[in-house]
Amino acid sequence: MNTEKIPQNSLEDIKVGLKIKLASMWASLMFLYLYVDYFHLYMPGKIEDIQAGRVFEFKLTQGFLLAALASMTIPALMIFLSVVLPAKVNRRTNIIIAMVFIPFTLFNLAGEAWVHMVFGAVVEVVLLCLIIRYACKWPRIEI
Helix, strand or coil: CCCCCCCCCCCCCCCCCCHHHHHHHHHHHHHHHHHHHHCCCCCCCCHHHCCEEEEECCEEEEEHHHHHHHHHHHHHHHHHHHHHHCHHHHHHHHHHHHHHHHHHHCCCCCCCCCCHHHHHHHHHHHHHHHHHHHHHHHCCCCC
């Protein structure tokens, strides 16, 4: 019997599974991507560029928008896949996708990068590194 006195009003520290932790990091990453892009619209001249059919150095076309959506579909799906994939595939997928998205995230700083964009990219890279770390340390079954 545990005779250790527990202070009144103590909170129970509920353990959260690794899959939920990974999914929550991917969800956080997606919110950051969305907000950095949204706040980007407040930068002078950006809406005029979009109306003129330009984003950074790229012409706004259906192909460009499809490529942009496809690239953001991957981390969005990782929220779901981190929960449903079996451990071995899940571990590899999280490591590979997070490693691919680190340079992708840094590429978004090309050109004019304001402080909010740098801050967002730093937090995004930290999240991606945490995803890699958690996935690399996936608990093993001891036989």
